[in-house]
Amino acid sequence: MSATRRRICFVTGTRADYGHLYWVMREVQSDPELELQVIVTGAHLCNAWGRTVDVIERDGFPIDARVDMQLSGDSGVATSKSTGLAVIGLADAYERLAPDLIVLLGDRYEELAAAQVALLMKIPVAHIHGGETSEGAMDESIRHAVTKLSHLHFVAADDYRRRVLQLGENPAAVFNFGAPGLDHLTRTTLPDRAALMQHTGLPLDAPVFAVTYHPVTLNAQDPAIAANALIAALERFPTANIVFTGVNADPGNAAIARVIKEFTVANPERARLFDSLGQQRYLGLLQMADVVIGNSSSGLIEAPALRVPTVNIGDRQRGRLKAASVIDCADDADSIETAINRALSGQFRAELPANVSLYGQGQAAPQIKQVLKTCDLSNILMKKFFDFHL
Incomplete structure (x- = not known):
């Protein structure tokens, strides 16, 4: 460990994990007894995903290392090779920066590489957001693997804490402070409708649909089939203004991106696709949307906290805690249409004011920072397995 300030190193690979890490990073940065280190990798460095490394720098976070790992192609082979590149690059970055503690969030292959190098x-x-389940995606296995490679755990709900304990982790090292991404709702000024209209170029008259759809990576079906079903359902709402955010870098992304792009090009008067809106604009969009549609975790975490209905499509998020404002549906056009109509119905919307967030109240970051700052790291590496007695 460093002799002076404790070095806390955050590894971020996508716009999604950065949005959740932002306030924890800000808390560490503002503490004079801590040194913030930032390693940027993955989709952050790619033009195809909006080159969101620029957003991190504009937010005032100096970047200590850039690990270029993203290969062209979205096959399992390309993703495996990208993970190997991440291992090599992160090893060099860790050696140079000599961090005292690595902070990871989520369940992607970038985090898996970062955790195994740290080991x-x-x-x-x-590790933040462990213990969750998403049975339709490879993320499910990666998340639990990263839990076993980690020493401190910041979960977002009691159910998830119990699951981390089932994996044999020390109860004293598992903390439930809620989802740090919800801190934006209590600490970040979100843009209003006029600002979003100017940015998107859409009138954003109701109904407004916020749509994010990612590959279901454990599904053998061609991802274009489900993407076409989503578009077919959206076409049944000809008065809707639709804002798509870009597909993530998982295997199968290209086919989905192609289908969405074709729809937005054919319907420029009411549909737009953005590689990345940035966290503030994205949350502002969710706040004013009539429905959040797709299979992103933001439909289960942020949207319910904003009391906005979610149409959650398919199996990607199967197993996660879901508020009453979340409507599950199959990934065919008729099921998606039915779910959207239910979300728009007066009866369903009348119940939204009573909706309760299952992922905390937006006060996680200061508590996470305090544990990162004060925990004893001297004997933390040699972990005891704590048996879970059924």
């Missing part, structure tokens, strides 16, 4: 280099890891 081999004997650097403790703090």
Whole structure:
């Protein structure tokens, strides 16, 4: 460990994990007894995904290392090779930066690479959002693997804490402070409708649909089939203004992106696609949307906290905690249409004011920072397995 300030190193690979990490990073940055380190990798460095590294820099976070790992192609082979590149690059970055603690969020292959390098280099890891389930995606296995490679755990709900304990983790090292991404709702000024209209170029008259759809990576079906079903359902709402945010970098992304782009090009008067809106604009969009549609975790975490209905499509998020404002549906056009109509119905919307967030109240970041700052790291690497007695 460093002799002076404790070095806390955040590894971020996508716009999604950065949005959730933002306030924790800000808390560390503002503490004079801590040194913030930032490693940027993955889709952040790619033009195809909006080159969101520029957003991180504009937010005032100096970047200590850039690890270029993203290969062209979205096959399992390309993703595996990208993960290997991440391992090599992160090993070099860790050696140079000598962090005392690595902070990871989520369940993607970038986090898996970051955690395994930390293990081999004997650097403790703090993991955020462990214990969750998303049975339709590879993320499910990666998330639990990262839990076992980590030493501190910041979960978002009691159910998830119990699941981390089932994996044999020390109860004293598992903290439930809620989802840090919800801190934006209590600390970040969100843009209003006029600002979003100017940015999107759409009138944003009701109904407004916010749509994000990612590959269901454990599904053997061609991802274009489900994407076409989504578009077919959206076409049945000809008066809707639709804002799509870009597909993530998972295997199968290209086919989905192509279908969405074709729809937006054919319907420029009412549909737009953005590689990345940025966290503030994205949350502003959710706040004013009539329905959030797709299979992103933001439909289960942020949208319910904003009391906006979610149409959650297919199996990607199967197993996660879902508020009463979330409507599950199959990934065919008729089911999606039915779910959207239910979300728009007066009866369903009348119940939204009573909706309760299952992921905390937006006060996680200061509590996470305090644990990162004060936890004893001297004997943390050698973990005891705590049996879970059924």
